[in-house]
Amino acid sequence: MxxxxxxxxxxxxxxxxxPPLLLGERCNPNGSKAFREALLAEDWDACLKLALDQEARGAQVLDLCVAYAGRDEVADMVQLTTLFAGSCxxxxxxxxxxxxxxxxxxxxxxxxxxxxxxxxxxxxxxxxxxxxxxxxxxxxxxxxxxxxxxxxxxxxxxxxxxxxxxxxxxxxxxxxxxxxxxxxxxxxxxxxxxxxxxxxxxxxxxxxxxxxxxxxxxxxxxxxxxxxxxxxxxxxxxxxxxxxxxxxxxxxxxxxxxxxxxxxxxxxxxxxxxxxxxxxxxxxxxxxxxxxxFEQAVDNDDADDSDSLRMEELLHQKLLKGDKDGLEDLLSGLRGRWQPLDIINNLLVPAMREVGDLFGRGELLLPFVLQSAEVMKQSVALLEPYMEKLADEGRTSILLATVAGDVHDIGKNLVDIILTNNGYKVHNIGIKVPAEEIIAKARELQVDVIGLSGLLVKSALLMKENLAQFQGVALQQPILLGGAALTRKFVAQDCVPNYQQPVVYCADAFAGLKAMRDFEAGKLVATDWSDNAVVSNRPGPPTDVLDRSFIPPAVPFTGRRTVTDVDPEILFKYLNEAALFRGRWGYRRGKMAKEEYEKLNEQTVLPLFHRLKEQALNEGWLQPKVAYGYFDCSSAGNDLLIHSGEGDKLFSFPRQEHAPGLCIADYFRTREEGGDVAGFFVVTIGAALAEKTRELYETDSYHDYLMLHGLGVELTDALAEYWHEQMRVEMGIQQGASDMAAYVAQGYQGSRFGFGYPSCPDLGAHLPLFELLRPEEIGVSLTESFEMVPEMTTSAIVAHHPQAKYFAV
Incomplete structure (x- = not known):
């Protein structure tokens, strides 16, 4: 044990x-002046604050010592034990x-x-x-x-x-x-x-x-x-x-x-x-x-040395390091030298811009950028009471929105965090925002720039349509476009011609920051595309590439089922940690030495992962559920006809315009070939984790917001991987695996294609899917634009064909 x-x-x-387990040492009158003064004054709340501060800074166990000359050790220990036990x-x-x-x-x-x-x-x-x-x-x-x-x-x-x-x-x-x-x-x-x-x-x-x-x-x-x-x-x-x-x-x-x-x-x-x-x-x-x-070394936490370093530089370093400790006292001292607004404009904003530059050069990772943003946000909050009003005059403003029908907001919110904490006035008007509302808000707020975000392929197409509407009402603001489905080529060739003002592709939040700086400098220009490479087209089904002699597997049942007792812990066995740590969280090696990166993983990334995993499991943030089924089907060209007891359902899939001209329907047999069987699923980890991320964002806990959201997205994909495996096992085309490593090592037959993603970008396919599986029974619903709610939900059609593979149209 x-x-x-x-x-x-x-x-x-x-x-x-x-290791190591960190035992906090500051609740000790012999080693901490602050604790000694609180103990002698019997200021128990101050004693508790020191304990809670240690927790927040990483202490996993709190050492409590009250032995001090002239004090009653038993009485003090009883008092603080009772207080700490209920609060720590x-x-x-x-x-x-x-x-x-x-x-x-x-x-x-x-x-x-x-x-x-x-x-x-x-x-x-x-x-x-x-x-x-x-x-x-x-x-x-x-x-x-x-x-x-x-x-x-x-x-x-x-x-x-x-x-x-x-x-x-x-x-x-x-x-x-x-x-x-x-x-x-x-x-x-x-x-x-x-x-x-x-x-x-x-x-x-x-x-x-x-x-x-x-x-x-x-x-x-x-x-x-x-x-x-x-x-x-x-x-x-x-x-x-x-x-x-x-x-x-x-x-x-x-x-x-x-x-x-x-x-x-x-x-x-x-x-x-x-x-x-x-x-x-x-x-x-x-x-x-x-x-x-070390004679000239200065530690920001060292009271004895702080006088030798100007307070302005201390604030600069705190922001660069993402260090909030002692921030209130430091800002109080600076208010004796500077007006609050000047502290923001002349000290904080330049430091935050340096953070952005460090990120751009690959010298600072995104999680640490967000810690710096938290310092910026807290600093502004501490200064606001001493200003009549945080003046917006002269600040460049931007309206941010996720386009109609898109419920994803992580990208937009990261842009909000970065721009707000670089001194810009940001109006974040939320998700699923139609063009008419964007136009009305842009005019009402008189913003300088508009930024649109969206995750899915349909969102990218909607941005193109929005631009035509903006042109029709003669909006004058430049437009920044961002989202996973966008490419520089799409923005340049499909979006830029629809609008008379600059339309700029932003690959990430810091590209948005650069675009805002270019706008202020009068250098913002529309995205162009200079790649004139010719793409050879090959229309029609690739009948010469795909094997048509395959035999459909036997399925355990036809129709739909729901599963509501998935063990949340099993998701972590199918989690793609590399995608989480490097992709979602941004802990990339970049310019680090191998040894330095390994230490970062050991000392920062893995402890963070294990902390969030423990919290997610212990606090009930994960409620994985599945709706799935198998159905007889037959293909015809780009269409797949699903035969169910409640009537046939038609799924139409796009075909690649370039070689090899793939289409999902090609992976299923035609009626003439004897018909086939298709699998479908909808999986969700529930709404609790997304609600927790919303709370973190609203309380300016930017770092933990990004970390937890990224974990939720990857756990959703892990659930999809896990259930895809279960379906392949049920079809007899896959052996069960004990974990992700075994799962990857053996390889597998077939593929899953997510609705709304590059192989089948039309979210309208969710209508027949919902009629087949009825995922409302596991708490999943559709928006008016066919996106699934809760956000951390995904769907797929499962193809068993030996040559089925993921592709983009």
């Missing part, structure tokens, strides 16, 4: 798949060596806590009492390698004390090895004390030894101890490098301020080398080299 700790709201495994999702670690205190708080805590700590300083008397309490209340225990002789300094002594504690805790008191977290202690390498030069080496060696000799136990460290005495900015780098080395050695939890740990990939090779030389005592001058190297 895996060792876990738990709060009232969630369980957390001590031995994380991707992260489990608690009770940082007390007092059995009396622990005896009072453990029964109050509605979860499974960690006790910090036990040792042999008194020969074991306290250890015995605390281990009995841990056994009674099911707590995990931190064990420090301290005995009657004091703190163990060498690897040999650390290992010897660990074995003594293990014998008492496990063999005498019955604790499980996996519930023991050994703190093998580390001491500063920054003091200049010759006896401490090898402190890091001894600790890392001890972790490896204890891990080998006491299987199953865990480890923790007060990581920041390694750097006591050094400058704060330098400490952050050294702590982060030491943490990386400790995890490599076997450390699985760490007592840290999560906000003050740098991703290893973000530390330069030079900084790493200088830190490693000091940690491993590779040079007699390593400490002086380290101090000289």
């Amino acid at each position: 895996k060792a876990s700790v738990a709060s009232l709201y969630q369980a957390v495994e001590l031995h994380q798949e991707i 999702k992260a489990p608690l670690m009770f940082d007390s060596t007092s059995p009396d205190t622990l005896e009072q708080v453990l029964p109050l805590y509605p979860g499974r806590a960690i006790i910090n700590s036990i040792n042999l300083e008194d020969g074991g008397a306290n250890l015995d009492r605390i281990c009995r309490l841990a056994k009674k209340y099911g707590a995990a225990v931190v064990a420090l390698t301290i005995n009657l002789e004091g703190m163990a300094l060498t690897c040999e002594k650390k290992v010897a004390v660990a074995k003594q504690i293990y014998d008492l805790a496990v063999n005498k008191h019955g604790l499980r090895p996996q519930d023991l977290l050994f703190d093998l202690l580390t001491f500063t390498v920054g003091s200049g004390d010759e006896s401490m030069r090898s402190a890091a080496i001894e600790t890392l060696a001890a972790i490896r030894r204890v891990k080998e000799e006491l299987p199953g136990v865990g480890f923790t460290l007060g990581v920041s101890n390694i750097s006591f005495g050094l400058r704060p900015a330098a400490r952050k780098v050294l702590n982060s490098v030491f943490l990386h080395e400790a995890v490599e050695a076997g450390l699985n939890t760490a007592i840290v301020d999560a906000a003050k740990v740098l991703p290893y990939a973000a530390i330069s090779e030079e900084d790493r080398k200088i830190c490693l030389d000091l940690l491993y005592n590779r040079d007699p001058e390593a400490l002086m080299i380290f101090i000289d190297h």
